[in-house]
Amino acid sequence: MIMRAFVVLLSVLVVHAQAIDVAKLRLFAAKNNLSCIYVFGDSSVDPGNNNNLITDQKVNFLPYGKDFYDGRPTGRFSNGRLATDLIADALGHTKYIPAYLDPNLTNAQLVNGISFASGGSGFDDLTAQLSNVISLSKQLEYFREYKARLGRHVGKKRAQEIVTNAVFLLSMGTNDFLQNYYVEPTRSKQFTIEKYQDFLISAMSKYIKAMHAEGARRLTVVGMEPFGCVPLIRALKGTVGCAEDYNKIAISFNSKIKSLMATLEPSLGITNFYTDIYGLILDTIHNPKKYGFVEASKGCCGSGLEFMESCKGLPTCADRSKYVYWDAVHFTEEMYKIISDEALKTLMKTLA
Secondary structure, eight states: OOOOOOOOOOOSOOOSSSSSOHHHHHHHHTTTTTOEEEEEESSSSOTTTTTSSSSOOOSSSTTTTTTTTSSSOOOOOSSOOOHHHHHHHHSOOSSSSOOOTTTTTTTGGGGOOOOOOTTOOSHHHHHHHHOOOHHHHHHHHHHHHHHHHHHHHHHHHHHHHHTSEEEEEEEEOHIIIIIIIIISSHHHHHHOHHHHHHHHHHHHHHHHHHHHHHTEEEEEEEEOGGGGHHHHHHHHHSSSSSSHHHHHHHHHHHHHHHHHHHHHHHTOOEEEEEEOOOHHOOOOOHHHGGTTTTEEEESSTTTTOOOOOGGGGGBBSSSSGGGSSSSSSSSSHHHHHHHHHHHHHHHHHOOO
């Protein structure tokens, strides 16, 4: 029997006055047998799975990781930890979620949560193929490998319990539009933008069903960010503010995600949770001072318009905590703190 909802739900309202009651949160997690978090997705949640791939979609070099524990690049597309790391830490599982392909991954780490995510990936397998990264179908294949290894470590029965009580987190989609549909000719010739969204929803449905077949009973899908506000996109489109045409696509796609999840929950018997980040991020970009930031239109690395390889070895802004974006595409750890903190505050409110 699926226990009451405890999965992270993001709030679009920001409340700074009350700190997270971590002790209460961890007691709740223990009471509800919250075992760990399994992460599938793109660069927003990739902790370094791309490091040993032959691809330009990797960041295992400085200044990436500049604010990680020992100031080393791990392959995270940020200056420090990701939102998934921070959430897992707050829940008492681990300080950071390791990459499944980390050659130093230990058996002891298997029980605390793993990320199979790959920067540059998407719901459309073609998106991953274009960048030679790990498709969602391959991420699921790695999850099957992981389950076998977990079973050898803790026994099949215990492994099944861990998987059943885990939260499966799915965060991707931006690359499908920005790196695939609007750059490569294949999908744009096959589909209108609305039909392509439907194509992605169909793929998402297939993968969620596959996750369910592998034991997923609790799933949160992270909605699209307002990707028209990404500094690189604003620069390429020559807009002072956000590119509203792109943001409308994100809103439309988010609506389709919510409709899909409402359909799948009763048919699969899986507890689905839609994690809305659109409103929170948009408000932060429009009102940065409200959240403690001073810069929301460019990245902290270099001139603010570099990302990944072009950011390599460049100087950074003096105070990373004042920037929403780390590079021209990805968020700073400080922004991820806001996302994760508000998610956990909302979680605690649901328990009242």
